Amino acid sequence: MHASNLNFDRLQPPASNPIGSNGAARSNGTRPFPADINSIFGEQTLTVEMMRDTLPRDVYKKLQATVEHGARLDTSVAEAAAVAMKKWAIDHGATHFTHWFQPLTGSTAEKHDSFVTPNKGGGAMYEFSGKDLIQGEPDASSFPSGGLRATFEARGYTAWDPTSPVFIIENPRGATLCIPTVFASWTGEALDHKTPLLRSIDALSREACKALKLFDMDEDKVVTTVGAEQEYFLVDREYFYRRPDLVACGRTLFGAPPPRGQELSDHYFGSIPDRVLAYMSDVEYELYRLGVPVKTRHNEVAPGQYELAPIFEHSNIAADHQHQIMQTLRRLAGNYGLVCLLHEKPFAGLNGSGKHNNWSMSTPSGVNLLEPGDTPHSNRLFLFFCTAVLTAVDRHQDILRATVANAGNDHRLGGHEAPPAIISAFLGEQLSAIFRNIVEGTEGQTPEAGLLGLGVPTLPPLPRHAGDRNRTSPFAFTGNKFEFRALGSSQTISFVNAALNTMVAESIADLTAMVESKMNEGKSLGLALRATIKHYIAKHQRIIFDGDGYSQEWMEEAEKRGLLNLKNSVDAYAALNAEKNAALFEKYEVLNKRELKARVDVMYDQYFKTLSVEVDSSISIAQRIILPAALRAMNELGTTLRHIGKVDIQSAETHGLLERLTQHTDQLQRAIAQVRDAAAIFDADCGTEELAAHTTNQILPAMEELRAVADTLERLVPDNLWPLPSYEEMLYIK
Numbered sequence: 001m002h003a004s005n006l007n008f009d010r011l012q013p014p015a016s017n018p019i020g021s022n023g024a025a026r027s028n029g030t031r032p033f034p035a036d037i038n039s040i041f042g043e044q045t046l047t048v049e050m051m052r053d054t055l056p057r058d059v060y061k062k063l064q065a066t067v068e069h070g071a072r073l074d075t076s077v078a079e080a081a082a083v084a085m086k087k088w089a090i091d092h093g094a095t096h097f098t099h100w101f102q103p104l105t106g107s108t109a110e111k112h113d114s115f116v117t118p119n120k121g122g123g124a125m126y127e128f129s130g131k132d133l134i135q136g137e138p139d140a141s142s143f144p145s146g147g148l149r150a151t152f153e154a155r156g157y158t159a160w161d162p163t164s165p166v167f168i169i170e171n172p173r174g175a176t177l178c179i180p181t182v183f184a185s186w187t188g189e190a191l192d193h194k195t196p197l198l199r200s201i202d203a204l205s206r207e208a209c210k211a212l213k214l215f216d217m218d219e220d221k222v223v224t225t226v227g228a229e230q231e232y233f234l235v236d237r238e239y240f241y242r243r244p245d246l247v248a249c250g251r252t253l254f255g256a257p258p259p260r261g262q263e264l265s266d267h268y269f270g271s272i273p274d275r276v277l278a279y280m281s282d283v284e285y286e287l288y289r290l291g292v293p294v295k296t297r298h299n300e301v302a303p304g305q306y307e308l309a310p311i312f313e314h315s316n317i318a319a320d321h322q323h324q325i326m327q328t329l330r331r332l333a334g335n336y337g338l339v340c341l342l343h344e345k346p347f348a349g350l351n352g353s354g355k356h357n358n359w360s361m362s363t364p365s366g367v368n369l370l371e372p373g374d375t376p377h378s379n380r381l382f383l384f385f386c387t388a389v390l391t392a393v394d395r396h397q398d399i400l401r402a403t404v405a406n407a408g409n410d411h412r413l414g415g416h417e418a419p420p421a422i423i424s425a426f427l428g429e430q431l432s433a434i435f436r437n438i439v440e441g442t443e444g445q446t447p448e449a450g451l452l453g454l455g456v457p458t459l460p461p462l463p464r465h466a467g468d469r470n471r472t473s474p475f476a477f478t479g480n481k482f483e484f485r486a487l488g489s490s491q492t493i494s495f496v497n498a499a500l501n502t503m504v505a506e507s508i509a510d511l512t513a514m515v516e517s518k519m520n521e522g523k524s525l526g527l528a529l530r531a532t533i534k535h536y537i538a539k540h541q542r543i544i545f546d547g548d549g550y551s552q553e554w555m556e557e558a559e560k561r562g563l564l565n566l567k568n569s570v571d572a573y574a575a576l577n578a579e580k581n582a583a584l585f586e587k588y589e590v591l592n593k594r595e596l597k598a599r600v601d602v603m604y605d606q607y608f609k610t611l612s613v614e615v616d617s618s619i620s621i622a623q624r625i626i627l628p629a630a631l632r633a634m635n636e637l638g639t640t641l642r643h644i645g646k647v648d649i650q651s652a653e654t655h656g657l658l659e660r661l662t663q664h665t666d667q668l669q670r671a672i673a674q675v676r677d678a679a680a681i682f683d684a685d686c687g688t689e690e691l692a693a694h695t696t697n698q699i700l701p702a703m704e705e706l707r708a709v710a711d712t713l714e715r716l717v718p719d720n721l722w723p724l725p726s727y728e729e730m731l732y733i734k
Contacts (some may be wrong), residue, residue, distance in 0.1 A: 042291035044168040054084040060546045078130030086128035089177035092168045097177040099136035099158035102193045103143040104602045105273040106324045134160050146598025155186040164320050193447040193494035200501035201655040203588040204462040219363050226318040229309040231353035233341040239725040248617045250343035254716040257349045260726040268301045273734040279336045292321045302351040304731040320496040325486045344408035344488040352412030353489035360481040379432045392503035394543035397423040397564045402576035406570035407610040409488035419474035419485045422558045422565050426473035439538045472549030482613040502590045524559040549637040570692040630665040671706040678702045
């Protein structure tokens with residue numbers, strides 16, 4: 001390591017004094033210790049329930065009906081709600097408000113407007129109307145739209161989403177009221193990820209409520225719940241800014257593997273370093289204040305990698321909270337001299353970072369429709385809805401794969417505990433046996449959970465789950481939910497859950513129709529359900545796989561089963577454009593054909609622009625940083641050899657080192673030229689298919705070759721001459 005560059009003072013948390021709620025400085029430099037979670041949880045969030053005492057009774061009931069029962073928003077409530085929000089925000093130190101939305105960039109956007117308005121007397125007053133609350137008008141042409149908006153068609157609208165609570169974001173000089181909104185064009189087409197999510201929630205709720213009537217359950221709403229785990233890396237800020245690839249691309253384009261990586265598995269669940277733990281605690285504190293129910297923190301598998309996980313929430317709230325989690329992780333890292341990396345694969349050869357999407361369905365009374373209970377083989381409600389999910393996953397593997405496709409995830413999927421690109425569903429021994437018995441018409445004994453004895457009298461017997469975990473499965477049943485593990489750490493969960501809700505809504509509708517049809521033929525509910533479940537499981541059981549998703553045998557078996565293997569993002573985007581997918585989204589009014597095509601076009605555009613930035617960065621770093629370092633090393637070694645020659649000392653090994661340095665430096669320059677030539681297509685006028693094929697066959701292999709040569713040089717060039725922080729430094733300085 002470059003010991004001369006280390007500043008051990010900066011490895012301690014800074015003695016900062018952030019501002020707390022109502023402008024009060026927090027104690028202990030960053031936050032009160034110990035924190036009174038009960039008193040601060042949700043203090044920066046204003047829910048409908050919290051407005052009960054400030055809104056007229058009729059207004060409160062109308063707003064509550066919208067939030068809790070999906071009733072159409074009565075615009076007459078906006079004025080009273082705006083007054084309540086303004087007072088609450090000002091009491092919390094806010095001077096501005098913003099419509100906070102999720103454009104197709106995959107992150108969030110905001111435009112701040114001041115509450116302050118000059119009055120006729122030369123002073124100023126705070127103003128915030130119902131119109132300000134309901135609608136904003138950002139420039140729609142400046143966001144990715146996939147052709148839905150041209151530059152000269154700039155008008156777009158943000159509209160208040162009352163199902164998500166407003167919240168306050170503080171900064172050292174003030175605070176801003178954030179109003180969750182959707183974003184649409186002047187023509188009414190969705191330009192964001194939140195609108196399709198809300199539409200899909202309604203679609204699934206309608207179909208699920210119809211299905212529940214079969215079970216004599218009269219519900220007016222079914223909600224989807226999500227708990228999305230968040231993995232991330234932390235690197236020292238000094239090293240981050242000395243790595244142009246991390247700054248521009250979020251991942252290392254060069255870097256030799258360290259002598260010690262994650263082989264010993266000693267980082268996973270290990271003791272959390274003090275600086276990191278202080279950072280985690282501060283992140284949790286801020287998220288608690290925002291009402292985000294974070295539950296778990298731990299070291300992940302790779303050195304320098306960590307995880308934060310919230311508990312389940314309604315999926316639209318969870319989507320907002322996921323963005324708040326990512327923003328908070330990034331924002332607070334700097335207070336500790338760190339940078340948070342959310343790229344899916346910032347370090348080659350180590351675990352990538354995912355965002356495991358734990359998804360289920362529930363009634364307002366709290367009945368989890370994917371809860372198998374103690375006797376899943378006789379739990380007709382569970383078997384019905386589980387069958388619907390499996391049917392949806394098999395029918396629409398292509399959609400699920402496309403929702404997790406991006407340039408970063410292409411590096412992650414398929415290795416180091418990330419699931420493969422082939423979509424399959426894991427059920428575990430017990431459930432697989434139950435569904436197999438249904439298909440085969442047998443009543444075989446299904447495995448029971450029971451207790452796990454540990455062979456030591458003083459240790460308690462542990463309840464054993466009916467099935468093991470499968471870390472290689474993209475879509476795994478994990479007790480009372482399905483965990484979609486292929487989602488990348490930087491991605492929004494809104495799109496994947498909009499797709500999942502829509503797919504399952506279709507399957508629920510189809511199963512419901514078949515049950516009703518068989519009951520009309522005279523069958524009892526039990527026989528109709530059994531026949532329906534048997535039909536759909538038999539038809540879609542190819543999607544169930546409980547084995548090793550990494551094995552070559554599974555790749556061959558999946559191909560025999562007819563499962564898709566969309567190995568890269570470009571293949572996945574093309575599949576998403578299929579007519580059947582457009583028909584699905586249009587049928588359930590989640591996305592029309594233009595809206596779906598726009599999203600596919602934006603995905604292609606972001607993919608190729610990401611690669612373009614990586615190519616330019618790769619050439620620049622190799623040409624301007626790595627090559628000069630190699631030449632300096634050659635010069636120093638040549639000078640040394642000349643001095644040795646003057647005293648008649650022969651050193652074949654040292655001469656050999658100079659030859660290897662010279663050879664690899666020449667290879668580096670040739671590799672730079674190959675990448676530059678291959679990337680010329682980005683400036684050419686060519687179609688998407690031609691660009692995709694050229695990228696796969698020419699650009700990416702050329703970049704890999706350049707990296708291999710550069711990483712070899714890193715092992716040959718003396719440490720004091722190598723200009724980039726190494727993996728050892730970035731991963732182990734904590």
